[in-house]
Amino acid sequence: MGRGPAVVTVTDAAPARDDAAPDGAGPGGRSRRTVGAVLRAAPVPLALVAMIGLAGVVLGRVYAGNLLTALMWGAAVGSVAVSVAARRLPSWLVAPVSVVVMAGWTAWSLRLAARHAALPGGFGEVVADAARNGIPRLLTAMIPVEPAPDTVLVPLVAAWLAGLAGAEVALRAGRVLLGLLPPALLYGGALYVVGPNADPAVRPTVALAAVVALALAAPGGRSGPAGADPTAGLAPAVRVAVRARLAATAALGVAVVVGLTALLGPVLAARVDGRPVDPRRYVEPPRVESLDENPLIRISGWALNPDQKLLEVATETSGGPAGEQTRIRLAVLSDYDGVTWRVGATYRNAGRILPAAAPGPGQLDTVRQEITVADLTGRLLPAVATPREVSGARVAYDPATGTLIRPEGLSPGLRYEVDSVRERPDVDLLATADVPAGDEVARVLRVADGVPEPVRRLAGQLAEENGAPYARAEAIERFLAEHYRVVADAPSGHAYPNLSFFLFGPRDGGGQRGTSEQFAAAFAVLGRLAGLPTRVVVGFESRGDGPVRAADAYAWPEVLFSGVGWVPFDPLPRPDDEPRPVEEDFRPTPEDPPPSEVPEPTLEPTATPPAVAAPGGAAGERGVPVPLLVGGGAGGLLLLVGAVLGALAGMRRAQARARLERGDPGERIAGAWRQVTDALRLAGRPVGDDLAATEVAARARATLAEARAAHTAPAHAGAAGEPTGGEPTAGRSGTVGGAAAVGPPDGPDVDELAGLLNQVGFAPGTASGEQAARAAAVATAYVGALRDARPWWRRVLWSVRPGPLRWRR
Template identity: 40%
Template sequence: MTAIQRDRPKRSGRRVRYRLRVAAVAASLTLMCALAGAVAARVYHGQLLYLLVAGAAFGAFAIGFALRNRPAFLAPSASLVGLAAYLLAAIAITDDGADPLPATIVDALVNAVPRTLTALIPVEPAPDTVVVPVFLTWLAATLACEFAIRYGRTLLGCLPPALLYGAGLYLVGPNAEVGTVSAVAFCVLAAAALAVTAAPPERRPDTDAVVDGPAPSRAPALMGMVATAAVLLAVMALLVPVAARLVTASPGDPREYVEPPQLTDIDLNPLVRIAEWSKYPDQDLFKADTSADAWMRLAVLTEYDGTTWQAAGDFRTAGTVIPGSGDASYSADVEIIGLGGKLVPAAADPATVTGLPIAVNLTTRCLLTPDGLATGTAYHVDSALVAADPAAAENARANLADAATVAVPPGTPEIMATIADYIRTTYDTPYARAQGLADFLGQHYAYNPEAPSGHDLPSLGFFLGSPVDAGGQRGTSEHFAAAYAVIARLIGLPSRVVVGFEVPGGSSTVTAGQGSAWPEVDFDGVGWVRFDPMPPPDAVPVPPEDTLEQMEEETPSPEEDSGGGGEAEDFNDESLEQDGDFDDALTEDAGGLPVWVWYAIGVLLLACVPLVLKARRALRRRRRLTRGTPAERVAGAWAEVLASAARAGVKVPGHANAEEAAARLATLEADIGPLPRLVNAAAFAPHAVSESDADAAAAVASDYSGRIGHQVKRWKRFLT
């Protein structure tokens, strides 16, 4: 037997070991890419994305492995074609068929990144939310195959799946549980790939390494393994403390840096729609086929600045499933006819929506479609009906946990405070006061579909306090709901305004006449309870002044309470007026002093006016800045700043909030520092204001008056 014949079995064995080694590396890197792509799937709904990223990893590696010994340009070209085909298949699998497939493909490719980052968790696998993880998984698998299999650089081949793993962790952020098992499996696979190639055969990647010549010595390989292990241990010793600190830190959420879907002008203030709906009640808005009678909400408004009601919180893109809802007990098929804007009607709380791209407000659970509603738009919504029990609310306390639902803007009309005092003195419990307020508005005011739109404080004051012949005491549900919500907050009840539709069960066409606004009050342990302040049909309202004046007559005056009643002295006694001796005595006393003395006294009094005014202003400043609780002192400092600005010619409207007032005061080029923040804290959380905060506010007010003193007109400085 020749030497070549004796060496042939050895070469055959080495070739088999080489092929097994390459196959093991390929399998390890493929699984690493699949695991890295599956990290993002932890925030997706269902198991579909796990299957898609696993298929992308295996498909990309299969193409690269099959063409590893072909020309270098062939594998990337074939991989690109495979990626395009696989993305089209993924889009087709997740498409709901609402739009033509070409349009869906273009929309998914163009909007993949922003919609993936703004999608509400759990993310629904949709064409525009699966493109990014599938593309990145395919790309990582292709690069890993080229580096490790074609060029024999296994360590470099581990880099793409490692970067993909990091990208997946960034996308997940703090929104999923710790994936310890997948992290350990990823590290084990990487170690296996590196261990298999620690003693590589021939370096050239030809047809499975046709190995000739004697077997390479294992000593250098063993030395390399020892050196590599030593380096890895040193790196771990240095990085473990840093990694430990990172593990205990909360990761950032990339969704915070993406602008959420925005509302149009018609949706920012949906209460203004009520006036148009009232004037044209026969206008068809949408068709609805529902499983039961329900109120379908369009918007929930909790924040009021004295001018407009607005919804709190941002809208976040969601998939078919809306997280946080209970089991669906109500369904509705809706087809839009004449309802515009982006807000989507749905019964509370929506659980699933199909046929329409959806964003949800996490605070109010209302829906929005980024593309806007148009004639012919159709969707299906299942809801878990939220029905608060009024009987349970009768003995419940008001839920004051959210300061935004009890905040009252400054400048409320006097009529609102009068009605609030009447309700507060007439009823005892929170629920009785809430129902009593609804009854009061329903009994004393009338519905008028022609009433002009407006729910700012002056408009509400006109609606509540102006006489009937001037157009007051008549309004739409916009005025009733907005007035109720503001007065409820004056009483101490957390309130909000809801705009929506009363939709009967079965198939029907919802018209503008079914649209309305209504108030809701939040009770502890019960939730938001709807109240109806609207008057009954054909009811004749009782003038509110009759009831309120009767309350004032029945309320004893402070003199009567203190026992100072009885017959008062009549200072208009006719006998005194007709007594000639009395008049003569006054004339004689008056004529006893020379005229110039009276002039001198008058001049002296005029000269003392500026001194009196200055003393009065100094005493008022001292009282504002030094007396009362810390919150009252902060409010006093704010009042002092506003008064100083008014002396300098800059007047702040009464309805302006602290930030708006600060912007107006900035024209005087004098900084008021942290005072706006302290004012808001004093208004909404007075117990959180400390003595140091009050001292800081007083220092700001005193310094502010001195710095803008030169801007006050000279005659004002002289007189006041």
């Protein structure tokens, strides 16, 4: 009886060893089992890596080069490999370990991207900037996107986190389908970021679907611990049956997915918009200030300081004659509203490589320049047209105009290199070339309302005498060069009244002379009136290597010809040519006499007043004596005008008292501020709602300084509109952007009033009566000082202007 159990035990154990033998008995069998487990577990990690890598392939289509794609593949492999290697660690420890490895990979990738983009500054500064601006710069970057630290940081971190989450859910928890969701979301995010900026990602999407199907069909793709065999422990026959059933189920599932895709895919695709949404439309691109939006107003200031060093330039040119002067472009101005020429650009952050436009039929020269900034200010970045690569400075670019800016602004000592492709138009095609028309060029053909009739007639005369577009452009160029004079001290301004005075004003009163600002603006306006698409370019003329000074700054017009491109013209007269009187070739009609005095720069278009018909018939036909009729009518008219003016003056005084004396302290401070802004508007310097109180205060100081300077200038210079000082002032610009060039004058402290207004706005109820009284005193003193700085007849009209009574608040 004692031996029975032992025999049974030995007999029962033998089949177990026999069962195990086919799977590999001994060390060799264990090795084969380990290899088999690894092979069964490999499809899911490989699928995760492939899905994340495919997301990098999709996103890399809008990047320059393959650096981003390679870095995302590296993040995919690294994140999944860390999870696989740490599968025996506690689950709470895997994420910290993976994040530490991610930090190392990201730091190495950012250093590689910074070196690839040739960014200036230390590595810590570059990383901090990338962390602050990664998302907005990714969505505002120019296509193709430069793989710089700020444009690769977000994709790299997202790829690593997707790999970490997917591997932990699929491998550790055994939820393969759920584990494939993070890489799938990453892929969808990549498609969304690319938007309509690349061709449809058909092949990567098909590859992604195939990878998902294989991951779900593979043995390691079923639920359960990673690498676990669901048939382990079963009898051989049962094991074979289960495996066959699982394979059939997987094959059926794949067939169903493929069939549904084939059947429903076209139907769903037909319901989707053909053009995906571009997420860049939700992010505001970099903006510029008024001086950068209209650098044309800086020409007169530079002309008065010709020795001011703005840039230092070293040039290498392949092609073109040796020693040729090079035009360095600062900005292209395409929009004109009758008052101001503006760039009107939409800037996108760009890397070193800029998008290349289709070359024209002319000769192409390659120009490489190393530029060092000296006294040039603003954000506009000078470069020879058309820039293709910029290194040494982070830039934003407008491909429509070819204008570059540095969002951080220029600073003395900034050094950068620009590789440009300069196009030389084929002059043999110009004589017969036409000009384009339609919506694509409507921007450079638009003529704002309010064109003075003499200007319109001059453009019509030049167009009638010259039929072909190029002949019209040459006629305008020749007319300006033969009849007008270039002077350095001409006042700034290119609104319609300024151009009318430049073209037809009396010579002895300051007319018919100007800087390149008036020549270029007049050419562009006359060209558009003659049916030519025109624009104005502001830049510098470089005479080889060396400094570029303020005397080298000038503006020139360009005309767009079909099949040729933009062609520059030079309407400036030769230095030794004596201009002919305008009246020799163009005579205004008697009802439109030429301007007799310089118009003040304005911020709003000036409409031409309608002509008043002379009364017909003789007054004495009814027997009333003519002197009595004239005297009575004049007296009645004077009484009526006096009554109206007195009423207006009384209403204005009542309005000022109500603002400064009624209400609580906060309301009185706000009323004092309205007095200041109304005074600026009366002085022709209105302020917009987009300006902060401190900016308005700076504008007010500048306006008062300009008015005082004009008031104290010699009478003959004031009448001719000629500046008298040697330094440029914003008052000559006629725009708000010039305010920054004028220092604070001695006078009322408008900054104190701005501070009180901010206090009322951000801390309501905290203002005291003393502060309100102080605000009223500052506003009254400022309005009085600004009024006293005006000419006597403007001081008379100041108090009876009805504008403040009707201006909206």
